[in-house]
Amino acid sequence: MAHPASPFLSVLILLLVAAVTAVAILVLSGWVLPMLKPNNPKEAKLRVYECGVPPLQTGARHKYSVKFYLTAMLFILFDVEAAFLLPWAVNFKHALWTFGAMLSFMGTLLVGFIYAWGKGAFEWER
Template identity: 40%
Template sequence: MEYLGLLVFFFIMLGLALVLISLNYLLGPKTPDPMEDYPYECGVPLYDKSAQNTFHQGYYLLGLMLLLFDIEAAFLFPWAVVYKNLGFLGFTEMVIFILILTYGLLYAWRTGALDWQFEEERID
């Protein structure tokens, strides 16, 4: 009896899924799209199927920036949990850590790593 609500919810969910899939099959377009099986990656559609294309360096810089600030968040959470036990030395170390990361962000900003105004790519 404890799981009756969960069982009812499961059947309602299953019935709704079947109804929506059936409606999509009955009312959806019947002509296949020629680009349906075309690969799409990183927000840039491929214009040919060769693997010799290069990506703009902005994608790599963005990945490095994401990694940098993910590491910052990974260090800030445990530090915040034990903040009371660390005292002034722990606070000073974290301020230095955040200042170094802030300098990295300012450097990336100043050098234009965060500007996403790419020149138009040629399609041959």
């Protein structure tokens, strides 16, 4: 009767394949591909934008309005609401006992919505 292989042999093989793949990608992208592509930089290619509107400010220290971040946070809030609400609504007949939990969740979101509305979060021009 043959001795069975170690249960970790497949994990070792997977790690070796991953390491070889990573090294191959680095070698190909760093040494082989630059030899295959043409290297002819032109002034237009080295500019910040090849097309479109030129940047108004240079550098990465441009200050954005807080309204952009507020809009993103409100989007995430209501997107998560939809992500929780849709599976619950689809499975409502089988999960009727979760109605109280969903009412609590919707109530919490309603309080947050009223608070954001009262603070003027939905008014872009102010």
